[in-house]
């Protein structure tokens with residue numbers, strides 16, 4: 001592969017490339033034996049600032065209880081601790097071959113810290129608020145914080161987003177989704193993650209509903225519908241959104257997601273952590289929904305490696321091809337960002353975001369299967385033509 005500046009300009013065997021454009025003395029060259037050179041991975045959903053909760057929270061707990069424990073585990077943490085968690089999380093991502101992250105956080109510290117780190121980032125300040133009368137003020141405050149950040153750059157794309165349909169009023173989601181600029185990546189939301197969320201929207205009851213009603217006593221569920229149908233009825237799914245989880249969705253929901261060209265981020269190990277069931281993979285695939293891969297946070301996952309996430313997904317879904325699994329962590333993530341062709345593949349014109357995995361390819365095996373079957377050591381990470389890990 002030949003790189004010029006931050007772009008890939010040529011890909012092929014040494015002989016092919018030499019025949020087309022012979023190597024010149026001004027070019028530096030690097031050979032990496034027994035390695036696979038492939039696109040950098042794209043983590044489409046994480047919360048780096050929650051790294052302090054790593055290993056502290058028990059598995060298989062109801063979501064409201066997990067939230068309470070998470071808050072307790074973060075008590076006393078200040079901006080410096082959050083920033084340190086973000087820095088360590090970003091380094092962990094890089095070490096495991098992730099070159100781009102779509103990160104979500106409430107404190108705003110990840111937006112500050114990621115501005116100075118080499119990883120390509122789309123950090124989003126996440127808003128919550130069920131009281132519709134506060135929506136305008138929340139948005140204004142968030143926009144004021146965005147204005148104070150370092151300016152967006154080639155690698156750094158800060159933005160704002162909402163948390164979930166159960167934690168945000170329709171008014172807030174409407175305002176935030178309209179204020180989201182395309183340069184900061186897609187509008188993201190956590191949707192249909194748990195059975196408790198489904199019970200809240202479809203039946204107007206359950207632990208999550210009671211939890212939310214304690215926060216906002218005026219909360220009423222007007223219709224009996226799925227979270228996706230609720231969003232669609234209220235015109236709260238901008239075209240090209242990125243929804244995390246979507247474990248509990250049915251065929252009607254999936255039709256809405258496909259029609260609105262919404263990408264869905266699956267987080268296999270976080271789903272297992274909570275023991276969420278669902279995620280109708282075959283329905284999604286049949287409908288042509290763009291499926292991405294994410295790690296979620298260290299409060300519900302043991303690590304931030306997408307190589308491990310792919311291996312876990314492969315174990316759970318042995319019938320899905322290695323090529324399709326790898327696509328979830330590369331080209332599909334690029335598509336969700338509106339950067340199809342620019343990122344997630346290595347071809348002339350694409351950004352030079354690539355990694356080298358230490359592995360020997362056995363010609364009788366499928367290369368993609370070999371990549372996703374187990375996590376490999378990462379020998380080299382390059383972002384925009386710059387060696388970041390070597």
Ligand SMILES: [Zn+2]
Pocket residue numbers: 045046047104190244296297
């Ligand atoms: Zn999340």
